[in-house]
Amino acid sequence: MKNNRKHLPKIIAHRGASALAEHENTLESFEIAIDLDCDMAEFDIRKTGDGRLIVFHDTFIYKEEHMRFVPKPVTTFTKSKRYYAAKKSPYKGKRISKLTYERINRIAGGQGYRVPSLDEVLTLCKGKIFLDVEIKESGFEDEVVDAIVNEYGYSYDEFSIKSFKPEVSKRIKEIDPNHLLSTGNEGLMGCENDLSLVERVNSIPGVDYMTIHIWPYNWGWARAEALEEDLDNARDKTTAYIGLHSALARKYGLPLVAEEFGFPRDGFATAMDAPTTCRDAYYSHVFSFVGDQLQGANFWGWSGFAVSASAQWERGDDYTGDPAQEAQGLNGVYIGDSTVEVVKTAINNLNIH
Numbered sequence: 001m002k003n004n005r006k007h008l009p010k011i012i013a014h015r016g017a018s019a020l021a022e023h024e025n026t027l028e029s030f031e032i033a034i035d036l037d038c039d040m041a042e043f044d045i046r047k048t049g050d051g052r053l054i055v056f057h058d059t060f061i062y063k064e065e066h067m068r069f070v071p072k073p074v075t076t077f078t079k080s081k082r083y084y085a086a087k088k089s090p091y092k093g094k095r096i097s098k099l100t101y102e103r104i105n106r107i108a109g110g111q112g113y114r115v116p117s118l119d120e121v122l123t124l125c126k127g128k129i130f131l132d133v134e135i136k137e138s139g140f141e142d143e144v145v146d147a148i149v150n151e152y153g154y155s156y157d158e159f160s161i162k163s164f165k166p167e168v169s170k171r172i173k174e175i176d177p178n179h180l181l182s183t184g185n186e187g188l189m190g191c192e193n194d195l196s197l198v199e200r201v202n203s204i205p206g207v208d209y210m211t212i213h214i215w216p217y218n219w220g221w222a223r224a225e226a227l228e229e230d231l232d233n234a235r236d237k238t239t240a241y242i243g244l245h246s247a248l249a250r251k252y253g254l255p256l257v258a259e260e261f262g263f264p265r266d267g268f269a270t271a272m273d274a275p276t277t278c279r280d281a282y283y284s285h286v287f288s289f290v291g292d293q294l295q296g297a298n299f300w301g302w303s304g305f306a307v308s309a310s311a312q313w314e315r316g317d318d319y320t321g322d323p324a325q326e327a328q329g330l331n332g333v334y335i336g337d338s339t340v341e342v343v344k345t346a347i348n349n350l351n352i353h
Contacts, residue, residue: 010039011302012132015057019319023113025055027124034128041125042132045118047140052101053118053147057136060093061107097137118144122152131159138163141171166204173206180208184259187212187245189219198245203252209295210249214238214261214286224268227278234263235285242286246293255295261286262300262331270311270329272336280342287346299343303332 016029017036023029025043033041044057096104101117108115125131131154135144144161148154161172161179169181183201190213191197202210216222216234223230242258249256263282265274283299290297301321309317313324320332333339 011036011304012040012042013038013129014042016041016043017319019313019324023111025057025116026113027116027120030121030124030129034125038129040130040132042134043121044134044136045144046096046136047143048096048101048104049098050100053140053143054096054101054104055116055118055121056096056104058093058096059136060095061099061104062093063107063110118147119151122148122154126152126154133159133161135161135163135165135168135172138165138167138171141168142175145172145175169204170206181206182209182211182257182259183207185211187241189213189215189241195248198248199252202248202254207252207254209255209257210245210252211257211259212241212245214241214258216282217264222263224264227264227266227268231278231281234282238282238285242289242293256293257296258286258289258294258298260298260300264330268330270308270327272308272329272334274329276333276337276339280339283339283342283346287342287349290346290350297346299333299339301332303329303334305335306332308332 013029013033013036015024016026017032017038018024018029020032021029030041030043043055045053046056046059047053094103094107099107101115104115122131131148133144133148135141148159149156156176156178162184163169163172172179173181183204185191185198185201188195188198191201216230216238217224217227219237221230221237222234242256246256263279265271265276266278267274286294286297286299303320303322306318306320308320308329311327313319313322313328317328320328320334322328322330322332333343
């Protein structure tokens with residue numbers, strides 16, 4: 001597992017290299033992620049009815065006849081190379097926790113893929129890629145940690161564990177007090193402007209740091225046709241948003257991290273050679289808070305050496321960091337963008353020891 005990119009953006013293969021493999025969360029998807037030299041492989045763990053720990057995202061598994069496949073684009077979500085809207089009725093799907101592992105793979109096999117066990121994924125990835133593990137349900141946290149640490153010998157700097165279930169996070173924290181815990185919450189905009197809800201989310205026992213997301217275009221702070229004109233408004237509202245959450249973080253004695261933020265290319269363009277003057281100015285503004293009101297800031301997203309062949313992701317295209325159902329390169333930072341120098345400057349301004 002390479003460790004020569006310590007202070008560069010981390011490339012995370014979500015459910016493996018899900019955009020390049022035939023199916024997400026499969027051994028093939030993790031093999032591709034390893035071959036691409038990704039920094040992390042993210043995946044989900046569930047437990048079957050016969051007690052097997054498997055790598056699978058959804059609560060239910062569906063037979064092909066219960067899924068309605070449509071041509072691209074579908075803006076709700078994307079799954080590997082097939083775009084679909086699924087009739088996800090509990091009456092049609094089979095609950096993973098009620099099925100045997102063998103039965104699950106009979107259903108999966110009918111769609112041309114195989115659901116791997118956690119053992120298989122741990123064996124494949126050992127020493128090759130950092131693991132970003134999400135536990136989807138409670139009750140088997142100890143089994144997961146025991147498998148990763150004791151059975152397969154992963155050290156604590158080779159994996160992280162996350163969950164949307166507070167009880168799971170609480171148990172992981174009990175097992176490993178040094179495991180940092182956050183909610184991944186967007187802040188006020190992710191809580192329907194209900195400040196009391198933001199407080200409740202971030203006062204969950206064991207939370208180590210508070211998170212926010214910042215998206216000026218998505219939130220109406222900057223218009224697509226007037227990004228330059230609206231830049232000052234976007235910066236002003238960002239300053240206020242960070243200030244509000246910084247005060248809340250101090251109230252609970254928590255560091256504050258901008259978990260993700262982004263700004264479009266000039267002219268709302270997707271072309272790789274489109275300038276990023278407004279974005280650069282906006283990034284510099286957000287980074288100026290790091291070390292004071294923010295203890296960290298992660299930009300969205302890193303496109304690196306990818307080449308965007310089309311505005312919307314097509315099979316065979318490079319993965320640019322933007323979701324497949326969104327405009328490719330609009331928010332992404334390519335290696336040739338002037339934004340890279342802004343990021344470098346921000347990194348050099350940190351006291352890295």
